[in-house]
Amino acid sequence: MEYLKVIYEDNHIIVVEKKPNIPSQGDKTNDIDMLTIVKQYIKEKYNKPGEVYLGLIHRLDRPVGGVMVFAKTSKAASRLSEQVRNKIFKKKYLTIVDGKMEKEKDTLEDYLLKNERNNLSKVVNEKTKNAKQAKLDYEVLTYNDEINLSVLKINLHTGRHHQIRVQLSSRGHSIYGDQKYGIRGRGKQIALWAYSLTILHPISKEEMSFVSIPEQIGSWKILEKIEIK
Secondary structure (H helix, E strand, O other), X not given: OOOOEEEEEOOOEEEEEEOOOOOOOOOOOOOOOHHHHHHHHHHHHOOOOOOOOOEEOOOOOOOOEEEEXXXXXXXXXXXXXXXXXXXXXXXXXXXXXXXXXXXXEEEEEEEEEEEOOOOEEEEEOOOOOOOEEEEEEEEEEEEEOOOOEEEEEEEEOOOOOOHHHHHHHOOOOOEOOOOOOOOOOOOOOOOEXXXXXXXXXXXXXXXXXXXOOOOOOHHHHHHOOOOOO
């Protein structure tokens, strides 16, 4: 079985770290995906016969790593999905972007339109048909003037297609290693990581936060002297 890093598990939910370049769920590539990996883990750990139930609550883009939560019961899946719809479900990201940001902290709001044919999104006028509002906050954690790269903490308010990647690249600060929207780090792993997830437990209603920090290798060596909260 594919190695799985489990951050938290109980009878209702399981929180894991998704490695970069693994799909959240099965796709046309037929590559091993997180939904399958977690199902296999549960089946083997608990010696479960037959099909294992596992609810997919949210997704991360294939090249992006970080925290994911899955539901082990249909009741937990329903309640967590409701939290996503009601924006109770909170996700924070770390990213490395080209250049120096104009402000140390800011809120970015745009309207995005997804092109289904090429699987790309772009910033458009708010009156554009099928455009969806996208909003995030960022905070600069550090700027390295020698390599002209900034490390940002992102608080996501909406979960649009490629949202962080599109909103930042549209302002001239593309994510390092982004093969679709970027200009720097071609051929490198995209420097985008879902590092924090906060939910209300679907049964106890207790607020729970889970954290996963990327290993400080490659592009992420820039995090070595940064305290991440």
